[in-house]
Amino acid sequence: GLGLSKKKDENFGEWYSEVVVHSEMIEYYDISGCYILRPWTMSIWETMQAFFDAEIKRMKVKNTYFPLFVSPGVLEKEKDHIEGFAPEVAWVTKSGKSELEVPIAIRPTSETVMYPYFSKWIRGHRDLPLKLNQWCNVVRWEFSNPTPFIRSREFLWQEGHTAFATQAEADEEVLEILELYRRIYEEYLAIPVVKGKKSELEKFAGGLYTTSVEAFIPNTGRGVQGATSHCLGQNFAKMFGIEFENEKGGKAMVWQNSWAYSTRTIGVMVMVHGDDKGLVLPPKVAATQVIVVPVPYKDTNTKEMFEACLRTVDTLTEAGFRVEADLRDNYGPGWKYSHWEMKGVPLRIEIGPRDLEKKQVRLARRDNSDKLDIPVSNLVEQVKDILDRIQENLFDVAKQKRDASIRVAKTWDEFMEALNQKKMILAPWCDEMEVEEEVKKRTKGEIGAAKSLCTPFEQPELPEGTLCFASGKPAKKWTYWGRSY
Numbered sequence: 172g173l174g175l176s177k178k179k180d181e182n183f184g185e186w187y188s189e190v191v192v193h194s195e196m197i198e199y200y201d202i203s204g205c206y207i208l209r210p211w212t213m214s215i216w217e218t219m220q221a222f223f224d225a226e227i228k229r230m231k232v233k234n235t236y237f238p239l240f241v242s243p244g245v246l247e248k249e250k251d252h253i254e255g256f257a258p259e260v261a262w263v264t265k266s267g268k269s270e271l272e273v274p275i276a277i278r279p280t281s282e283t284v285m286y287p288y289f290s291k292w293i294r295g296h297r298d299l300p301l302k303l304n305q306w307c308n309v310v311r312w313e314f315s316n317p318t319p320f321i322r323s324r325e326f327l328w329q330e331g332h333t334a335f336a337t338q339a340e341a342d343e344e345v346l347e348i349l350e351l352y353r354r355i356y357e358e359y360l361a362i363p364v365v366k367g368k369k370s371e372l373e374k375f376a377g378g379l380y381t382t383s384v385e386a387f388i389p390n391t392g393r394g395v396q397g398a399t400s401h402c403l404g405q406n407f408a409k410m411f412g413i414e415f416e417n418e419k420g421g422k423a424m425v426w427q428n429s430w431a432y433s434t435r436t437i438g439v440m441v442m443v444h445g446d447d448k449g450l451v452l453p454p455k456v457a458a459t460q461v462i463v464v465p466v467p468y469k470d471t472n473t474k475e476m477f478e479a480c481l482r483t484v485d486t487l488t489e490a491g492f493r494v495e496a497d498l499r500d501n502y503g504p505g506w507k508y509s510h511w512e513m514k515g516v517p518l519r520i521e522i523g524p525r526d527l528e529k530k531q532v533r534l535a536r537r538d539n540s541d542k543l544d545i546p547v548s549n550l551v552e553q554v555k556d557i558l559d560r561i562q563e564n565l566f567d568v569a570k571q572k573r574d575a576s577i578r579v580a581k582t583w584d585e586f587m588e589a590l591n592q593k594k595m596i597l598a599p600w601c602d603e604m605e606v607e608e609e610v611k612k613r614t615k616g617e618i619g620a621a622k623s624l625c626t627p628f629e630q631p632e633l634p635e636g637t638l639c640f641a642s643g644k645p646a647k648k649w650t651y652w653g654r655s656y
């Protein structure tokens with residue numbers, strides 16, 4: 172039947188699973204950790220893809236497509252890159268009834284797929300910069316609790332792989348891409364994120380440094396890595412022999428980056444904005460931004476009302492909005508209101524007999540349930556204004572909740588108190604890896620250990636003599652910590 176059986180503040184995990192299914196985003200699949208992405212999800216993915224693809228094309232990145240399959244030799248080429256992850260790699264060992272001579276890996280990411288060819292294609296400085304991206308799926312056979320969008324064994328992403336003659340060019344692109352990831356979260360998904368650098372322990376082991384945008388889920392008190400932009404330095408160039416003849420005729424290794432965001436972004440959006448009536452979609456990414464529902468009265472002239480609904484759809488469609496009318500005669504208005512609220516449609520337009528008479532329509536906002544009557548003559552302007560206000564309001568509310576979840580901690584006790592209150596902790600840290608390992612050990616438990624989320628580029632003042640919250644040594648930086656997905 173209609174409606175959720177679990178409340179967001181009471182049983183978050185089950186609430187989330189119900190929302191993604193009842194909003195028709197996800198269908199569960201018979202293989203654990205794999206999910207069907209239904210059209211209501213794909214339209215969101217496509218909207219973000221349209222933005223990001225256009226932006227990277229402006230950066231002269233070209234789309235490509237490499238094979239799904241990786242030969243074992245290359246995959247295991249980079250020891251410390253792969254050893255930590257080996258259990259997650261899925262392998263094809265048979266075709267039909269016969270065993271394969273050599274098992275073939277399914278790509279968990281494509282560094283090792285692409286870089287032998289980078290080595291072949293990059294000969295001279297004129298071959299640089301090489302900037303490729305692919306939109307594809309990857310497979311990681313995760314064992315910890317699978318969660319739709321957030322942690323699945325197969326997911327969609329884009330992975331950018333670029334090579335430059337100089338570190339400066341690589342460093343610059345890392346941040347340019349990270350800004351695009353911030354825009355995806357803050358401008359499209361209406362989710363506040365922190366831009367920062369990963370610690371040595373949390374960074375991509377194969378790279379030089381990792382930058383990320385970090386989101387936070389107040390209900391669970393968990394950080395979530397929203398997207399990553401890595402500078403790989405010359406590590407992979409060394410491994411795969413990716414070198415070029417520079418202007419002076421000497422040989423030099425390239426500087427590389429790799430960067431990705433995935434369908435995980437959609438799960439963060441559900442978690443942050445969803446409520447006890449279901450999904451709440453930011454207008455920028457909503458497949459349907461406006462749903463028009465007729466409200467027939469007993470003896471109403473339904474023909475005239477349906478025509479008014481269709482005229483409303485035409486007017487708003489011409490104005491560039493994504494709008495539908497629900498004219499099904501086997502459901503009443505009340506059922507339709509709940510249905511489209513569950514699916515998170517940002518704005519509903521109700522048209523009843525009185526609205527016809529008065530040449531007005533009634534708008535109902537999904538984010539704050541406000542209702543207002545507006546004259547049909549002013550429809551387009553008002554709908555545009557309201558959708559913009561909904562987008563802003565979703566961001567403002569999410570930011571206010573996220574900021575309320577941040578605690579500054581200067582001592583271990585303050586840290587543990589905040590951690591147990593499901594907070595995102597900003598603490599002065601000595602930046603020593605052993606100390607971070609110690610924090611993980613000391614906070615290990617049923618619901619997972621605390622880890623560093625990122626060192627924000629925006630550093631608060633660090634007064635001389637400030638001590639590390641965990642080691643008591645002189646602090647070097649402010650870092651965000653918390654439990655995470």
Ligand SMILES: O=C(C[C@H]1NCCC[C@H]1O)Cn1cnc2c(c1=O)CCCC2
Binds near residue numbers: 256282331
């Ligand atoms: O994938 C990356 C780094 C990089 N890959 C390309 C896009 C950007 C960024 O995600 C890290 N990583 C994560 N997970 C795994 C691997 C791995 O390299 C390799 C083996 C299986 C699991």
Ligand SMILES: [Mg+2]
Binds near residue numbers: 311
């Ligand atoms: Mg992983």
